[in-house]
Amino acid sequence: MYKDEDEETPYNISLGDDRGALMSAIKSLLFDNSDLPDGCVQSATSFAGFLHNDVDAYDPIEDFNFGGVGNGGWQTMWSRMMNGTTHQPRNQPRGAVTVAHEIGHVFDRAHVDCNNPDGPDPNYPYDPCIG
Numbered sequence: 562m563y564k565d566e567d568e569e570t571p572y573n574i575s576l577g578d579d580r581g582a583l584m585s586a587i588k589s590l591l592f593d594n595s596d597l598p599d600g601c602v603q604s605a606t607s608f609a610g611f612l613h614n615d616v617d618a619y620d621p622i623e624d625f626n627f628g629g630v631g632n633g634g635w636q637t638m639w640s641r642m643m644n645g646t647t648h649q650p651r652n653q654p655r656g657a658v659t660v661a662h663e664i665g666h667v668f669d670r671a672h673v674d675c676n677n678p679d680g681p682d683p684n685y686p687y688d689p690c691i692g
């Protein structure tokens with residue numbers, strides 16, 4: 562996906578405006594396109610975008626390296642398919658872990674209360690910081 566119809570300008574994920582525009586573009590594929598595959602019902606369908614590992618996703622304003630975003634209300638997510646990790650071996654490959662994480666957000670799950678995330682789920686029933 563590109564920002565322009567000529568497909569010359571990619572989204573710059575290090576910019577908040579472009580992250581939002583990318584999410585809107587993915588959302589429009591679902592909500593503005595009635596040509597869903599056979600058997601897909603809009604209310605039960607989510608769309609996902611996958612970005613190359615090499616995409617620069619560091620936002621200097623937020624001082625955060627974005628791996629993905631999931632939006633339940635829009636039934637939409639994107640994830641950077643990171644192939645490296647600084648996490649434990651069970652959390653690899655990192656891109657796949659991020660996809661699972663963002664799918665959780667698409668299904669309206671908040672973060673677990675580990676490492677001081679924004680808006681944690683106070684009702685998460687298990688240890689949020691396993692080993």
Ligand SMILES: [Zn+2]
Pocket residue numbers: 662666672
């Ligand atoms: Zn998250």
